[in-house]
Amino acid sequence: MxxxxxxxxxxxxxxxxxxxxxxxxxxxxxxxxxxxxxxxxxxxxxxxxxxxxxxxxxxxxxxxxxxxxxxxxxxxxxxxxxxxxxxxxxxxxxxCPFVTKPQKIVEEMSNNGYDIIIFGDENHPEVRSVMSYSIKTPIVIANIESLKEIGKIPKKIAIVSQTTKQIEKFAEIVQYLVTNSLEVRVFNTICNATFENQEATRNLSQKADIMVIVGGKSSANTKQLFYIAQTHCPDSYLVENENDIQPSWFESKNICGISAGASTPNWVIKNVEEKIKNLKYP
Amino acid sequence: MxxxxxxxxxxxxxxxxxxxxxxxxxxxxxxxxxxxxxxxxxxxxxxxxxxxxxxxxxxxxxxxxxxxxxxxxxxxxxxxxxxxxxxxxxxxxxxCPFVTKPQKIVEEMSNNGYDIIIFGDENHPEVRSVMSYSIKTPIVIANIESLKEIGKIPKKIAIVSQTTKQIEKFAEIVQYLVTNSLEVRVFNTICNATFENQEATRNLSQKADIMVIVGGKSSANTKQLFYIAQTHCPDSYLVENENDIQPSWFESKNICGISAGASTPNWVIKNVEEKIKNLKYP
CATH class of the missing domain: 3.40.50.11270 (Rossmann fold)
Structure with a gap:
């Protein structure tokens, strides 16, 4: 393999x-x-x-x-x-300066009378920190479905994204807003590293027949990598370290792709890589 | 019929x-x-x-x-x-005050350092009037394909639409911009009458088996109605007045829908309606 x-x-x-x-x-x-x-x-x-x-x-x-x-x-x-x-x-x-940015945007837009929408998980600490900079409680949506449920869309909106979200989903939400509002200010606050890690995971998972994503289980960006991998490669696994690995996953597989979240230390990734390379198959 | x-x-x-x-x-x-x-x-x-x-x-x-x-x-x-x-x-x-609005928006955004994108036909007088309020020559795109051809997308964009465009296409363009830019200010400048006429034409063309759209052949909003009708009802025709009507169009049709552009006088529409109602079939 x-x-x-x-x-x-x-x-x-x-x-x-x-x-x-x-x-x-x-x-x-x-x-x-x-x-x-x-x-x-x-x-x-x-x-x-x-x-x-x-x-x-x-x-x-x-x-x-x-x-x-x-x-x-x-x-x-x-x-x-x-x-x-x-x-x-x-x-x-x-x-992270990529988080300070949406905090400042939300503060400024809110002061200028825009209703704030945040695309993100409202229980995530990053989103809670960004939310707190709005005068009015902002609308937080985890996906386009929850946006459609809120009913009346405000007329003047500023929207930011949690830094770790997928740009395609953000753009899809903006598309819906544009058709239902008069003015929408869109700030693409998805961070570059997130975007690049996602792109690389997407590419790799299209040729791999098993994907292993290494990272903390409460890490939003790691979970996004896992969802992306899963879309293209159904045999995808999220592991925190090498101990989570089960040899049976790799039976009759040809290509194993490995990726890791933005908060995963290199030594943990190395350990996972070594463990997979040294697997003994039955 | x-x-x-x-x-x-x-x-x-x-x-x-x-x-x-x-x-x-x-x-x-x-x-x-x-x-x-x-x-x-x-x-x-x-x-x-x-x-x-x-x-x-x-x-x-x-x-x-x-x-x-x-x-x-x-x-x-x-x-x-x-x-x-x-x-x-x-x-x-x-x-039209709905055209004055994008003129003012373009002027203000341009003064504030935003690159201007106009979704519209650059030969249309409305678009030419709106364009002229930008300091730098704005990017004018007739469709998403021409946007994809322009290469590098500016980082700070303000986008307006010709008043007579379809909101879905505008939103699709914004979706593309959001994934390729840092800040996008979206002003939905499609006028209400356009939107309502388009909605009504869409609904009617879904049940009609022939659609007749009445209006000037250089009228952008009339042409949009025609395109929408055609999408749902392949037997759609654009006529300037009752003289353009050919009886053969209506053979073996059950429901004829009529709509008209925002610049079409009522008396012209009435003449078309009368002509169709009084058609003698072979």
Whole structure:
């Protein structure tokens, strides 16, 4: 069986940047914590805790003795940022610049009287952070079906996307809005790395007969890669590390494609690749 | 054979308004002329000349003795408007407000650094008038294919549509832009009358087995009605008046649908309807 890595995969600019920032801050601030996981990869989070003592705290009212707080790649809400500032802790912003952008757009458009629509998962921390910059509660839609259910579409709309969404689905939603509204301001806030990783996964999954996507199970961009792979290659699997791999998946397969989410460390991908290459078939 | 008129058809607000303005001005200014035909209907243009002495002049440098010029429903270019002003003639603006709107949008967006895209026919006077309000020469596309041929899509785009285009095609173009640009400002400038006439024609042509569309052959909105009718009812015909009708079209037909463009006078539609109702079949 041939094993092929996607042309683009793994750590994106925003994740690399956040890890670098975190390692640096943690070296001089022993009690550093992140508000929620820095990235959606439990293995990398464990590494940061083990090697740098960086802890994860979900509750903003439970910072304990820590005087150094890092904002995760997905950003936090405007309200939580205010709360943090009032606590007088040292704040380091590791929000991915591709997330800061829709936050700013939503704030500006909302101030200018546009109704905000966000294409994304309203339970995802990135979307919650972006939502918080709108004056009125924005409309958050996970797909075109939920848009069609909202009834009356506002007349002046600004729309942004969660950075990890598929551009085709975003465009499909915009198409619907245009036919039902007078003015639509469309900001393509899908990040380049997402777009490139998706393209590469799409291409590879069209020739592979098994696809293995490596990444955290709560990582939105990893899940998108998995959905794309599955569309073209029904035998697609999402694994967090090499231990999730089952040899039976690979029986009578010729080409195994591997891709990985933007928050998946290289060493995890390497371990998965090695495990697959060394599989003993029955 | 049953003869059914579309639920909405014929004269729109902008056309009615322009005719009213023209008749009023012509009553006090015997030498009134319009720069290009007021509307795209030669029968109505003849009526205005015959009853009110309103002449059509295509060439702005050939106004002769006239001191009263009316701007057609489709608008004129910004440059021509300047030229007219310098000539010191009395100017009456009968530009449809639905055309003034994209003119203003294009001017504002262009001033704000957006590249302008116009969905429309670049030889149509309306589009030429709207184009002239952009600082840089705008991109004019007649369909999605010509958009795909332009190569690199600008990063910050504002797009408007010729008022008479089909909303579905406009939305399809926007969908393509969104996937290839960072910011797209979409202004749905398709006029309501167009939209309603198109909807009514679509509905009627789905049950008719012959469709007759009445209107000027250079009228963009009339041609759109014809294309829509043809999609659902292959036996569709575009006629300028009752003389264009051929009895053989109606042989063994059960339902004849009639619709008419926004510049088609009611009396022309009535004549067509009567002619069809009184047809003698072989």
């Amino acid at each position: 041939e094993v092929i890595l996607a042309e683009k995969y793994g750590f994106c600019f925003g994740v690399k940047r956040a890890i670098k920032i975190t390692e640096k801050i943690a070296q001089t601030n022993p009690n550093t914590l992140t508000l929620g996981p820095l990235i959606h990869n439990p293995l990398e989070i464990s590494r940061l805790e083990k090697n740098f003592g960086v802890k994860v705290q979900e509750n903003i009212n439970n910072l304990g003795q820590s005087k150094s707080v890092i904002i995760r790649t997905h950003g936090i809400t405007k309200q939580n940022l205010e709360t943090l500032k009032q606590k007088g802790v040292s704040i380091t912003d590791a929000t | 049953e003869v059914i008129l579309a639920e909405k058809y014929g004269f729109c607000f902008g056309v009615k308004r322009a005719i009213k303005i023209t008749e009023k001005i012509a009553q006090t200014n015997p030498n009134t002329l319009t720069l290009g035909p007021l509307i795209h209907n030669p029968l109505e243009i003849s009526r205005l000349e015959k009853n009110f002495g309103v002449k059509v002049q295509e060439n702005i440098n050939n106004l002769g003795q006239s001191k009263s010029v009316i701007i057609r429903t489709h608008g004129i270019t910004k440059q021509n408007l300047e030229t007219l002003k310098q000539k010191g003639v009395s100017i009456t603006d009968a530009t």
